Amino acid sequence: MAKKPGQIRAILLDRKGSGREIGWPEVESWHPRQGLLWLHFDNTDEDAVDWIRDYSGLQSVVAEALLAKEIRPRTLAVDDGLFLALCGIDPKHKSRRESRVSICLWVEENRVISNGKRRLLAEEDLISRLHSGCGPRGSAALVVFLADLLVLRMGDRVDDFEEKVDELEDQLLDRAVKGMGTNLVQFRKRTIALRRYLCLQREVLTRMQQESAPWFDDGSHTLLADINERLQRHIDDIDTVRERAAIAQEELLNRTSDELNSRMYVLSVVAAVFLPLSFLTGLFGINVGGIPWAQSQQGFLAFCILLVIAVTGQIAFFYWRKWL
Template identity: 30%
Template structure:
C-alpha cells in the first residue's frame, strides 16, 4: 500500500476523482495522509516536510484536549471521538489530530477510529469526499455521528434505570446511575472544549475551505453544540433520579428507625419490670404464691395494651 509503515492510508485530491496513493508524498499539496501517531519513523518524515518541532510536539503529545491553532499557512486541529474498539469503553475518547500544511492534510491517530474507517470505505467505493475541505468536514461529521450513537445508548439506559428506580433494590440502581454519571462526565470533559475548537475553526476557515464546506462545518459545529447540550441534559436527569432514589432510601430508613423506636418504647417499661422481678434478693413479693406468675403476666399484658392505645391516641402511626 505504501513504502512507509506509519502511513495507514493516503489519497490525492488534486485529481478528480480522488486517487489512492501508493508512495510516500514529498509534496502534500492536495493530498490527505492518515498516519499512525506512535510509529517511530513518522518524525523523520515530518522533518522532511519542514514541519517545525513545536508543531510536531503538539501533534504527537500523548494527552491533549480539543483545540484549534493557526500555524504558518495552515492550522492544527485536535478533536476527540468515542472509542468503539472491542473491549474499550466508548467514553474513553480517542484523539484525532489534523494538520493542514502546504495545501495538504495530515491526520494522526494512535488507535483505530471507526469514524475514519467509514470515510475511507466511502472513498474506496467512489462515494466519498471530493476535496480536502469536504474530507475534513466529512471526518468531523463521522466523529459526531458515532458520538450521537453512544449518547442514544446512554439515554436508553437512563430510561430503563428511571423506570426501575422504584424497585426493591435502590442501592443497585444508585450504583448503575453512578457509573452512567461517570461516563457522561468523561464525555462532557472533551465535548465542551471541542465545541470551542470547532467554533474557532469555523471563524478562521475561509482561508482553507470553500463556502459550501464552511457551511457544512458550521452545521457540524452546531451538531457538536447540540451533543454537548444533550450530555448536560442527561447529567441533570441522572442527578434528579439519584436525588429521588436517595430520598426514597432516606425515607425508608427513617420509617424503619421510627418503628424500631416505637417498638423499643413499648417494651422499655416491660423490660424494666421483668428485670426488676428477676433479681435474686430476699423480700420479693409473690415468691411463695402459685398465682403470682400469672398475675405478673396479666399485669405486663395490660401495660402493653395501655401503651399501644396511648401511642395510637397520640397518633404515633
C-alpha cells in the same frame, strides 16, 4: 532520503469526490497538480515520528503538536495552514478512557497530514465515501466531512447513554436497587467526561469557523455551523441525561433513607414496648422481702396479667398520639 514509515496510509484525492490509496514512491514524487494528498500516520511508529519531524517540511511547533502524547481538542493557525486536534468515539470500547480516540491533523490547501494511535471509524467512513466517489473535493471539505462523521459517532454514544439512564430508572421503579448506587456514580462520571470532550470539540469547531485560511471557503463555514449546532444538541442531550441520573441518585438516596427510617421506627416501637416490661420484670425479680404475690399460688398469673395490661395501655397511648 527519508525512510518509509512502517504504519502509513496515503490517499490521493482527485478533487472530484474520489480518492485512491497510493504507495510510498508516489508519495515521494507527489506534486500538488496531481491532487490533494492525505497522509495518515500511526504515532507509535518511530519511523513516522522521524519523518514528521525531519522530512515533512512542517514547522517544529506544528510537528510537536502532531506528535503530542496527551491530546485535547484544540486548533492552531500557522501561516496558511491549520492544526486541529479532534476527539472521536470508538464503540468497540465501553470504558471511559478507552472509548475516546484522538486524531491530529495538519491541513494545507494541497496536503493533509493526520496522526493517531488508533484508527477512527469516522476515517473508515470517509475513505469508503472516497472510494465510492462521494467524498470531499478539497482540504476544507475533508476536514468538514471528518468533523461531521465524528459528531455523528458521538451522537450514537449519546443515544447509548440515554438508553442506559432509561434502564437505571426502570431498575429504580422495579426496586432493583442492589448495587445501583455504584452504577449511578460510575455512569455520572462517564457523562461528565463525555460532556467535557463534547464542549472542547465545540470550541474547536467554533474556532475553525473564525479562522481565515484562504482555502477554507464559505460553503465549508456554513457546513461547520450546521455541525456545531448538531453538536450543541448532543451537549444538551447529555446535560438532560446527567440531570436524570442525578434525580435517580437522589431518589435512590431518599428511598434508602426512608427504608432505614422505617426500620429504625420499628425498632424504636419494640424498644418502647419492652422498656416498661423490662422494668417490671427487673423490679419483681429482686431478691428482697415484701415482693407482692411472692407467697401466692396465683402470683405469676397476676403478674402476667399486669404485663398484658401495661402493653395494652402503651399501644393505646401510641394510637392516641398517632405514633402508630
